[in-house]
Amino acid sequence: MQEQLTDSFGRRIEYVRLSVTDRCNLRCFYCLPGDFRNFPEPDAWLGFDEIERVIAAFASLGVSKIRLTGGEPLLRRGLPDLAGRLARLLGIADLSLSTNAVLLARQAGALRAAGVRRINVSLDTLRPDRFAAITRGGRLDKVLEGIMAARRAGFAPIKINMLALKGINDDEFEDMVEFCLEHDFTLRFIETMPVGAAGRAATRHYLDLQEVKRRLASRFELIPGMMPGGGPARYMQVAGTRLRIGFITPISRHFCATCNRVRLSADGTLYLCLGQDYRYDLRALLRSGADSAQLRAAIVQALVLKPERHEFREKPRQVIRFMSMTGG
Template sequence: MEPRLTDPFNRAIEYVRLSVTDRCDLRCTYCLPEGFRNFGEPEHWLTFDEIERVIRAFTELGVRRVRLTGGEPLTRRHLPELAARLGALPQLEDLSLSTNAVRLKKFAPALRQAGVRRVNVSLDSLRPERFAAITGGGKLDKVLAGLAAAKANGLQPVKINMVVMKDVNDDEIEDMVRYCIEQDFTLRLIETMPMGDTGRSASGHYLSLELVRQRLAEKFELLPAVMPGGGPARYVRVAGTELRIGFITPISQHFCATCNRVRLAADGVLYLCLGQDDKVELRPLLRQGADDAELKQALRAAIAHKPERHEFREQPQKIIRFMSQTGG
């Protein structure tokens, strides 16, 4: 058995966030600039064969969780086929999906059959007009239909990801809590991050989730809780219910000390930190005929350069790429 991937700060890498496309069918204000069209070319994306090969190498080095992301992953043609190929890898224990759910009604049955077990859905508002404003014209009813399909097909837990924005949607947090209680969903609240110009613009609406937690504690009894998964959320449970609320706080309380993940972009760039520029390009290696031993060596060499932490507070102008280019 090969030694598992461990970075210079003794963090075991067991989680890969796999972006299959940088394209999205929504235009969320904190993610993509209005009118943005400078997406990568599909011929530059890794093929399904190349993706499977990289993820297989990762699993043989100790990675146990993979999350399919984008952009919007369901815009990538034949995604359930890729999910089935990854789900069949013998050492992969958890295959999940992050989506805006616009297309989830159509794909939920095939994804479940392919081996996807759970989904995270971006949902920043339950008000149709506000949802459309945040997402650049998105239709809330399509997302709600996708959520219903996920539930009906046994994709669970369903986790709702709500980016909390001051003076934009922070007046809906309690409504979202009640909605998730009714639907038996998990709620994850996320602080805005200064990723690209759009993210920095949205950071003007930054709201510390510690303040949100204090506000929720005045209306609900919050008990300590945990949930399985490889992500960074810190959870509480609403007393008298099964609702877990996760707080993802990259700015107010960063979780870098326990970071166990890397991001593989659609074009084969391996990003070692969401908030740093450290990266390794795997596509040239794959297309120049590297064998499996050379691929694994490249992965080990990359992890050896994983930085200790991001610098969103100290250098908010540092990252110019958008979230959709990195993998959500």
């Protein structure tokens, strides 16, 4: 019988969010300061062989879901090759990708062929000028081109992640619903989180998603919905359609009691909670010659550090790292 990875609170860990780079080609104001360039050198990142060893160890402990993240993961050279290696690992049943889609048009086919099946795209607005302002210079047309290329390549579902920002994009929620209805995408709204200095500054635009749900319900008939996947969204469905709308509420209604994930950063740091700073250095272990049994033992030991819950409300200044350094 395959082992199961369980933390101190009885939660089964079956999902790893794998950051392959901490760099990004956009500068969304809620994620990175506009002038930030102090990224580690690439030799600090795990190589593909090291990543494969770590994910194989997780798979042997019962993890079946892997999400490729960043920064922007499509900036990592050779990503389809890595995706193929991970997709072939025994026990990995679900390989997905989170991206801003700027570079997706040219890589969608190769990633689909490599074994990536699901894709999440960050898209906070459908207005080119507003997109450029939020991302500090990004081009909306490149994102839309990437999303449509992903649809043609056969990715399903394609989930659109929209950060709900009071005073910035709160006049577009219904427009985004219509966009996803038209193209058969899934839509997920996300609350802002105080991760890093940029994230804390953005909390002045915080919007409780219960308010968003009530507003949408006044225009669309929403019924309870379900969606496969290992994430934290609570779903509603627009009656008479296939559109599911997810609400990710780390602040207003946290989901820590059902947390099933850990995050592995590009430099081999295992983060046990997005909203805390508990971490375990796997890179040092890998590069000291540890064998597979020692690697599995280290992962089990690291799980002891996973806290019961985050403290975004109580200690908003606790997490100083940028979101891009953790893997979303």
